[in-house]
Every structure is written in C-alpha cells, then in structure tokens.
Amino acid sequence: MRVGLDVGGTKTDAVAVDEGGSIVGRVRLATGWGADAVVGTVLEAVAALGMQSAVTGRPIESVGIGIPGQIEPGSARVVHAVNLGVAELDLAAVVGPRLGAPIHVENDVKAAAYGAYVLHGGSGSMAYLNLGTGIAAGIVSDGSLWRGARGTAGEVGHISVDPSGPLCRCGQRGCIEALAGGGAIAERWAHPGALPVRDVYDAADAGDGNARNLRAGLARGVAAAVRVLVLTADVDAVVLGGGVTALGARLMGDVSAELAASAEASPFMRSLHLEQRVELLPAGSPAAALGAALVGASTGGPVRGAAEALTRG
Amino acid sequence: MRVGLDVGGTKTDAVAVDEGGSIVGRVRLATGWGADAVVGTVLEAVAALGMQSAVTGRPIESVGIGIPGQIEPGSARVVHAVNLGVAELDLAAVVGPRLGAPIHVENDVKAAAYGAYVLHGGSGSMAYLNLGTGIAAGIVSDGSLWRGARGTAGEVGHISVDPSGPLCRCGQRGCIEALAGGGAIAERWAHPGALPVRDVYDAADAGDGNARNLRAGLARGVAAAVRVLVLTADVDAVVLGGGVTALGARLMGDVSAELAASAEASPFMRSLHLEQRVELLPAGSPAAALGAALVGASTGGPVRGAAEALTRG
Known part of the structure; x- marks a missing residue:
C-alpha cells in the first residue's frame, strides 16, 4: 500500500494506492497553517486513511507528499512553502519516524503532472x-x-x-x-x-x-x-x-x-x-495525491496498472 | 568507422569518426542543387573522406546525414528541403546501395544539437x-x-x-x-x-x-x-x-x-x-556532421569517448 498526499494551501487530499495501482482509499481535510500544523495534517490524513476499510491493517510501503514549495534536490526538505506558512521543513526527518515508512516529497505541480499522466493513460x-x-x-x-x-x-x-x-x-x-x-x-x-x-x-x-x-x-x-x-x-x-x-x-x-x-x-x-x-483535468481529480504516491515510490510501480484500474473503476 | 554529413544549403561538411569516437577525417565541399545533385554531393563527400590516410581501407559501419528538411518519422525520407531544391528524397533507398552501409537521416538542427552536446562534454x-x-x-x-x-x-x-x-x-x-x-x-x-x-x-x-x-x-x-x-x-x-x-x-x-x-x-x-x-559554438565546429555520425548510428556509441577525444585533440 502506498500513500500519497497533496498538501494544498487550504485542503489536503490523501489517497491509498494498492499493489495493482488502484486507489482504494481517499480522504480530504483542511490543511493547518505553519510547519507544526502541516505535520499534524499529514499525520491526521494518514491516520484517517488507515481507518478506511480497504486500507486498515495493510502495511504502508511509502508516503509521498506533494507540497507547494521548493524541494531541495535529493532531499525531503521543503523551503519557501509560503502558502502553508512554512519557511523550512524536513518532512522525512519529522514525519518519517512517526509513520514508519520512507517519505518522498515532491513539488505539488510535478506530483499533479505525474498523476495526471497516469490518469491520462500513462x-x-x-x-x-x-x-x-x-x-x-x-x-x-x-x-x-x-x-x-x-x-x-x-x-x-x-x-x-x-x-x-x-x-x-x-x-x-x-x-x-x-x-x-x-x-x-x-x-x-x-x-x-x-x-x-x-x-x-x-x-x-x-x-x-x-x-x-x-x-x-x-x-x-x-x-x-x-x-x-x-x-x-x-x-x-x-x-x-x-x-x-x-x-x-x-x-x-x-x-x-x-x-x-x-x-x-x-x-x-x-x-x-x-x-x-x-x-x-476533471474537477475533484485525485491527480496530485496519486502522483505523490507513485512518482517517488522507492519500489517503482505499475503506472499502466493504475491507469487501467482507474479507467475500469 | 562511422561517417557523418551535414548537408547545408551551400556547403556540405563530412567527418569520419573512429571506434573511440574521435574525428579522424574531415572534408568540406559545395552542395549541389536539387535531389540528384544532393545525392552526388553525398557520394562525393564519402569518396573524398575515403581517400584521407586515416580513413582509407577501413570499412564504413554507418552513414548519418543531417539535412535541412523534415524527415518522415522512422524513415530516411526527406521532404520539403527547400534550401536544397529537394521536394522529396529517400536517401536510404538511393544512397544506401551505393555506399553499402546503413543510412540514417536526421534533421540538421537535431544533428547539430547532438554533436554540440558531445563536444560540450556529453x-x-x-x-x-x-x-x-x-x-x-x-x-x-x-x-x-x-x-x-x-x-x-x-x-x-x-x-x-x-x-x-x-x-x-x-x-x-x-x-x-x-x-x-x-x-x-x-x-x-x-x-x-x-x-x-x-x-x-x-x-x-x-x-x-x-x-x-x-x-x-x-x-x-x-x-x-x-x-x-x-x-x-x-x-x-x-x-x-x-x-x-x-x-x-x-x-x-x-x-x-x-x-x-x-x-x-x-x-x-x-x-x-x-x-x-x-x-x-566555435566557428567551424563539426557539430552537425559529428552529430549526424553518432546520433543514429545503429551500434550506439561512446558519446563520452568522442568528447574526450576531441577535448584531448
């Protein structure tokens, strides 16, 4: 199970993606303001996903986070996420140990691009x-x-x-x-x-x-x-x-x-x-959260599978 | 030995590239006008290269031709090469049998881009x-x-x-x-x-x-x-x-x-x-001819080798 989050200025969208690339869980909640509140939002979103029936009890392989800011290359360090009130935040260091899974952080537009590509046929x-x-x-x-x-x-x-x-x-x-x-x-x-x-x-x-x-x-x-x-x-x-x-x-x-x-x-x-x-892109599309889940997942992944599963479902 | 040609509106530049990626021969001559004359220029350039001491007697693995026109995807067919007086020309069909080597045709700007990249360090x-x-x-x-x-x-x-x-x-x-x-x-x-x-x-x-x-x-x-x-x-x-x-x-x-x-x-x-x-790009650079030789060569090739050889030489 891979988790992907799109942490936006007002809302956070989170999805759980199974081994076949299908979205099996999704939650949306308000994003907090400032570094601590953003961390809280991420933890809350992952917890809420975990309570969904198709997700409960399945281990989380990776958590991808799309965020509107600059990501320092090769790190999970966000800088200048002005819409979130975040000057600097190392999400892997802060969130990783709490979730017990590798964290990948991606610029939100790049995450959405990757998700939209998957949804578009891959x-x-x-x-x-x-x-x-x-x-x-x-x-x-x-x-x-x-x-x-x-x-x-x-x-x-x-x-x-x-x-x-x-x-x-x-x-x-x-x-x-x-x-x-x-x-x-x-x-x-x-x-x-x-x-x-x-x-x-x-x-x-x-x-x-x-x-x-x-x-x-x-x-x-x-x-x-x-x-x-x-x-x-x-x-x-x-x-x-x-x-x-x-x-x-x-x-x-x-x-x-x-x-x-x-x-x-x-x-x-x-x-x-x-x-x-x-x-x-259709209104309410999970592109950014899906992209965040897939683009940096350490295990690679079935891009086409996800597209097919979503097209079928 | 790979041969690359940059067939320009007025001049044709041709190089021979050895297995290590070094340019070992080069000739420049005037380009003929019209399809038959362009074919003649290509044959003449390859013949002239073959007479250079470092090239003589070594078999030609492939001939790449950079040309200012549209190349039909997946073919060696040039269309609308207006600066050469060529409406349509299948270089592989016409030139290939005469040279006894596979022919690859590339748009001249793309060939020059590839050659410039190699010369730039690859x-x-x-x-x-x-x-x-x-x-x-x-x-x-x-x-x-x-x-x-x-x-x-x-x-x-x-x-x-x-x-x-x-x-x-x-x-x-x-x-x-x-x-x-x-x-x-x-x-x-x-x-x-x-x-x-x-x-x-x-x-x-x-x-x-x-x-x-x-x-x-x-x-x-x-x-x-x-x-x-x-x-x-x-x-x-x-x-x-x-x-x-x-x-x-x-x-x-x-x-x-x-x-x-x-x-x-x-x-x-x-x-x-x-x-x-x-x-x-330095004046007189062989970028386009070098790129034509390397970019479509069927055997892949030592891109970095070429750059190093040129930097050394």
Whole structure:
C-alpha cells in the first residue's frame, strides 16, 4: 500500500494506492497553517486513511507528499512553502519516524503532472499546466517526470509574451502568469471575493470593460503557455488543472477560441492541432495525491496498472 | 568507422569518426542543387573522406546525414528541403546501395544539437539554438535527443513574444524568428549583400536607426529563446550556433546585455544565471556532421569517448 498526499494551501487530499495501482482509499481535510500544523495534517490524513476499510491493517510501503514549495534536490526538505506558512521543513526527518515508512516529497505541480499522466493513460508525453494563484507546468514523457537541471523545468509562467503587458510580481512585464495567474488577476480586479476569476467572468458577461480585458488576458496567457509547451517540448497533450480551472467549459471555450484564432492566422499553427491537444483535468481529480504516491515510490510501480484500474473503476 | 554529413544549403561538411569516437577525417565541399545533385554531393563527400590516410581501407559501419528538411518519422525520407531544391528524397533507398552501409537521416538542427552536446562534454542537458535563416532548437538530455511527439520539439522560433511585433512568415506576429531569424532580418533590411545581418550590425554601429532597431530585435529574440528553453526544459546550457553566429562576440555582447537587463529587473530571472548558461559554438565546429555520425548510428556509441577525444585533440 502506498500513500500519497497533496498538501494544498487550504485542503489536503490523501489517497491509498494498492499493489495493482488502484486507489482504494481517499480522504480530504483542511490543511493547518505553519510547519507544526502541516505535520499534524499529514499525520491526521494518514491516520484517517488507515481507518478506511480497504486500507486498515495493510502495511504502508511509502508516503509521498506533494507540497507547494521548493524541494531541495535529493532531499525531503521543503523551503519557501509560503502558502502553508512554512519557511523550512524536513518532512522525512519529522514525519518519517512517526509513520514508519520512507517519505518522498515532491513539488505539488510535478506530483499533479505525474498523476495526471497516469490518469491520462500513462504513455506518450504530456504537460500538466497548473492554473492557480501562479502558473507552472510539469512535463512527463515515457513515464518519467522531466526534472531539468536546476528545478525550473516547466516554469512557463515567467515567460514574457508581451513587452507592453502588465507588470509581473517577478519584475518582468507581460509574463504568462501576469496575464493568466489567478493571483495577478485578483490583484488587478481588486474586488474581494472567494473566487475573483469567476467574478471577472461574470462581470465580463455583464459587459464590464475591465473584466473583459482581464478575461481576454487570461485566455491569451493560457493559449501562450500551451504554444510554448508544444513548440518546445512537443508533448502529445496539455492537461489544464488547478483552481482557475473551476471555470470549466467557460475557460476552455475562451482558450479554444484563442488557439483557433492563431490557427486561422497561421498555417504552421494550424498544423499543430493545438485545440485537440488541450484537455481539462476533471474537477475533484485525485491527480496530485496519486502522483505523490507513485512518482517517488522507492519500489517503482505499475503506472499502466493504475491507469487501467482507474479507467475500469 | 562511422561517417557523418551535414548537408547545408551551400556547403556540405563530412567527418569520419573512429571506434573511440574521435574525428579522424574531415572534408568540406559545395552542395549541389536539387535531389540528384544532393545525392552526388553525398557520394562525393564519402569518396573524398575515403581517400584521407586515416580513413582509407577501413570499412564504413554507418552513414548519418543531417539535412535541412523534415524527415518522415522512422524513415530516411526527406521532404520539403527547400534550401536544397529537394521536394522529396529517400536517401536510404538511393544512397544506401551505393555506399553499402546503413543510412540514417536526421534533421540538421537535431544533428547539430547532438554533436554540440558531445563536444560540450556529453553529460547533463543542453539546448542547441540554431540561428540561421530560421530559428529552431534541439534539446539533448542524458545523452538522448528529445524528439517530441510529432517532430516539433525545439520549434521555439514560432513562439510569439510580442503581439505588436513584426509579421512572421508563419502568419503570426512577433515570433522569435520574425525578430531574430536571419531571413526575416534580411527581408526587413532590404539591402542586398552576402551577410545582411553583418551589414545591419555595421550600419547600427554607424548610427542607422533602422539597423539599430533590427539589431535590438535580434538580441531580444535570441534572449527570449534562451529564456523559453531554460524555463521550459531547464537545460544546463544553451549553445548558440548557425550562420548568424558568425557575428561572434558582437552578437554575444548584445544577447548578454539583454539577459542582464531582465536579470536586473527580476530577482527570479537573476536566480537563473542565464548569462552564464549561454555559449557560442566555435566557428567551424563539426557539430552537425559529428552529430549526424553518432546520433543514429545503429551500434550506439561512446558519446563520452568522442568528447574526450576531441577535448584531448
């Protein structure tokens, strides 16, 4: 039995994966704030999973933890997990002895990329584009996560696609994230609310000019990220996930229209069939937790098995 | 003995590589125009190599041919090699029987990427960014060429980085190639000459406003391509090659200044140390011919051996 956790800024999603790669248990709970509370959340999630009937009494081989922060290469040490109130935390050292299993820690977007790849069939190549407060991607090819040389593979959010575009928090102008990041849009919209990007969409539908600009920028930024991923890494598919994708078909419609417009203008872009290569991760998908369970599991694993089991079930 | 050829629009470069991976013979000759003449050039180059003392009498295990065109996947069939006047040509079928060796055909930029990687030390990850008439890159990681799903990996030239930028021949606006491609610059400069980009540099030095704009756009486009390659694929190094790099230090100075400016504006960009990751392929490097010899060779091969041999020699 492998356990995988997706420790998010507000919620933690945990799954138990059996030897055949099937998800046999799942729990979701609120994430605590700060290093101690995050550790508490991890322990609580694993305990809650252990009480599920299909999981009880079966030994835990490994625990994979996906977390929104930088992971020091070759370690389970998280730094700068600002959304969790964590400056620095060695999860293996703190959590490992309590759970009696090897701990693997993975950046949350990379974990989600790996899980989405498994759910997508576990073959060929795929980019997972996470549209959340920020924007980043993970690339998986032939069953392996592309890690890159220094941990910045997939950081497409900070590619500038418009020198006259809005200022990005990174200091550049017209970054994909400045156009399409949930945080940047919320800041420029400046109306408080639980889901500012949905407000923007609603206000745009009601004719608000500022909202229309923000909404157009979002589609433009996402389409640019899709083009960057296909033209650089030539992945078979780009799967969109993250909080902003709660907009579902409204977002996909805008992104498709943007990709169709560039295909209309350019025979070369048309030949790439980008519209057909973009997909939405289903709402409530356990991709990140599943990916965390599988990607760093010391024993390797039946990637295709998991995909088949999930497709069947 | 493996033979590798880089069949360019004007010149063909051919090398013979021994079992240890060392280059033991090299010839350069003019490339013929049209399918028959290209076949003639290939045969002539191999014959000329065979007359060099270190090559004479040693059997040819394989012949790799790098060529500026699309290669049909899994074949040695070239299509749309417009710079060679070739609409379609099956090099294996035509040349193979005449040379009595297996023929492997590779896109020229991908061959150069592989060769540059070997010359660069043959470890880690590297992107080769070819600055010629057009702009394209090849990515090599852990000794393998990243081929992508449909043959467009590394086509960073057609990523738009400025919606108000110049129209690209592909139909989009502000593509990296529209800013920095030798063909696009020559077209906008519109003064006939052997090396229009050098004319542009000279005229910019002499104060010509149009030339200064074109020169600034070239640096901006190259810097954008470097950022795209590092932020998407996170390669250790980006090696610049191709006809435009004949500008040497003048080009590198401009590109470094452009990268320094974005590092100045953005702590995130500064953390990537892009200036230190960009290098120039030495003038006259046999990268493409060497890559053609090694990348598709049926017997695999001592990649590191080649690098060491070349470094020693």
